[in-house]
Amino acid sequence: MSELSVEHLIGIKSLTESDIQLIFATADNFKQVINRPIKKVPTLRDITIANLFFENSTRTKLSFELAEKRLSADVINFSAGSSSVSKGETLVDTVNNILAMKVDMVVMRHPNPGASVFLSQRVNSRIINAGDGAHEHPTQALLDSYSIREKLGDVAGKKVVIVGDILHSRVAMSNIFCLQKMGAEVMVCGPKTLLPKYIDKMGVKVETDLKKALNWCDVANMLRIQMERLDISYFPSLREYTMQFGLTAQILKELKKPITIMHPGPINRGVEISSAIADSEQAIILDQVENGVAVRMAILYLLAQKIDRPQ
Amino acid sequence: MQSRTIIDNKGVNLTITRLCYQLIENHQDFSNTILIALQPRGTFLLDRIIAKLKEIKPDLYPKTGSIDITFYRDDFRRGNSPIVASRTNMEHSIEGRRIVLVDDVLYTGRSVRSAMDALLDFGRPIQVELLVFIDRRFKRHLPIQPEYVGSRVDSLNSERVIMSWDEKEGKDEVQLYTIEEK
Numbered sequence: 134m135s136e137l138s139v140e141h142l143i144g145i146k147s148l149t150e151s152d153i154q155l156i157f158a159t160a161d162n163f164k165q166v167i168n169r170p171i172k173k174v175p176t177l178r179d180i181t182i183a184n185l186f187f188e189n190s191t192r193t194k195l196s197f198e199l200a201e202k203r204l205s206a207d208v209i210n211f212s213a214g215s216s217s218v219s220k221g222e223t224l225v226d227t228v229n230n231i232l233a234m235k236v237d238m239v240v241m242r243h244p245n246p247g248a249s250v251f252l253s254q255r256v257n258s259r260i261i262n263a264g265d266g267a268h269e270h271p272t273q274a275l276l277d278s279y280s281i282r283e284k285l286g287d288v289a290g291k292k293v294v295i296v297g298d299i300l301h302s303r304v305a306m307s308n309i310f311c312l313q314k315m316g317a318e319v320m321v322c323g324p325k326t327l328l329p330k331y332i333d334k335m336g337v338k339v340e341t342d343l344k345k346a347l348n349w350c351d352v353a354n355m356l357r358i359q360m361e362r363l364d365i366s367y368f369p370s371l372r373e374y375t376m377q378f379g380l381t382a383q384i385l386k387e388l389k390k391p392i393t394i395m396h397p398g399p400i401n402r403g404v405e406i407s408s409a410i411a412d413s414e415q416a417i418i419l420d421q422v423e424n425g426v427a428v429r430m431a432i433l434y435l436l437a438q439k440i441d442r443p444q
Numbered sequence: 445m446q447s448r449t450i451i452d453n454k455g456v457n458l459t460i461t462r463l464c465y466q467l468i469e470n471h472q473d474f475s476n477t478i479l480i481a482l483q484p485r486g487t488f489l490l491d492r493i494i495a496k497l498k499e500i501k502p503d504l505y506p507k508t509g510s511i512d513i514t515f516y517r518d519d520f521r522r523g524n525s526p527i528v529a530s531r532t533n534m535e536h537s538i539e540g541r542r543i544v545l546v547d548d549v550l551y552t553g554r555s556v557r558s559a560m561d562a563l564l565d566f567g568r569p570i571q572v573e574l575l576v577f578i579d580r581r582f583k584r585h586l587p588i589q590p591e592y593v594g595s596r597v598d599s600l601n602s603e604r605v606i607m608s609w610d611e612k613e614g615k616d617e618v619q620l621y622t623i624e625e626k
Contacts, residue, residue: 135527135528158528158529159529161531162512162514162515162529162531162532165531165532166515169565169566170565170566170567171565171566173565174515174516174565175515175516175561176515176516176517176520177520204515434515437520437521438520438521440521441521
């Protein structure tokens with residue numbers, strides 16, 4: 134395998150295991166590149182990429198922009214707040230206007246699930262989904278699995294628990310697909326109200342007791358409570374959530390074996406994870422950020438290979 | 445497709461020995477020299493050269509590395525099949541060093557051009573030389589000439605020169621493949 138089986142990166146669901154392996158192998162090379170004195174390669178110098186963020190993002194946007202620049206691509210940025218979207222323009226029109234300026238690839242984040250697949254069927258460009266509503270966030274899942282592979286040697290056979298707001302989380306959804314394709318066992322853990330009703334049909338274990346979940350797992354991926362997405366009250370108070378599902382040094386000390394702690398960011402210190410744990414040796418949160426750039430470089434590189442050759 | 449062996453096992457070994465003496469003549473104790481192989485095929489030749497150098501002068505410890513040129517190629521999106529990257533292994537600083545790039549077959553010179561670009565991203569060497577086992581003369585696309593040449597081969601564009609290694613293909617030899625015109 135030296136080529137992806139897909140034309141766009143819409144979600145992990147449409148990738149095969151060998152696609153993911155290829156992305157990881159390519160990311161290994163780019164990780165080496167970004168740790169050199171000169172952190173850039175000239176590969177994508179004839180490619181222009183538009184980053185369209187219809188929803189706020191700091192980490193993902195910076196990570197993509199850096200990945201694009203490290204590959205020598207030209208980059209244009211767009212944020213919905215300061216655009217004509219507020220003047221009533223449709224998504225397809227906005228994107229086609231940008232593509233008319235000769236843009237080859239589009240990285241898009243959008244609050245509506247399915248926005249990227251909608252776009253990929255209607256415009257002539259490579260689309261990379263940087264998060265669409267509560268649907269998928271494929272690059273985050275890939276960098277999470279990549280970080281597990283880096284830390285523990287392999288993803289296959291590992292036990293991973295995803296803790297927190299599974300209901301509103303695109304990170305959880307993509308992570309479940311990705312981990313299962315790579316042969317890991319997945320458990321979700323959180324208050325009943327924040328676990329989707331039929332989640333067990335995806336082949337994941339469901340647990341509402343954090344201690345039991347942590348005793349079972351090798352890796353715990355702590356998600357943030359997305360207050361901005363909680364339309365009704367799903368739990369009595371944030372304090373009560375922390376008491377039941379917050380990760381503290383005390384809980385970790387009582388476990389039988391040391392586990393690896395992950396967090397996709399942004400962290401709410403003292404809510405889902407205590408400060409001491411977030412800064413501890415067990416947490417690979419900042420490795421995840423570093424790997425994010427390498428994994429995104431790999432995805433951009435592999436998808437750019439599929440753009441029609443210049444005449 | 446017809447093939448014929450142009451250099452056999454004995455010839456390969458003899459030529460590597462000669463290349464080693466040439467290297468020693470120019471670089472003496474290799475104290476300021478790094479030998480860098482082009483991934484993936486150059487590494488086989490470099491391994492052989494190092495083994496032979498040790499045989500000739502056991503107290504010699506030449507520094508080595510390997511460089512992958514995938515992200516520096518000028519045929520990205522122009523070739524027929526995508527290329528998979530190999531590992532770059534550059535443990536030594538090349539700043540102010542003498543570099544010898546090592547590859548098996550020199551043809552258009554485009555790989556060497558990419559390798560030089562890749563190399564310069566690691567620092568500023570004082571000198572860069574090129575060692576190849578096979579030099580397909582008259583077929584260059586770029587003004588690149590090797591300092592150390594194992595053997596010069598005159599061939600047609602439609603022909604293919606493939607170097608095999610014992611470690612990989614089970615035999616040391618150089619073969620010339622002729623693709624028959626229909």
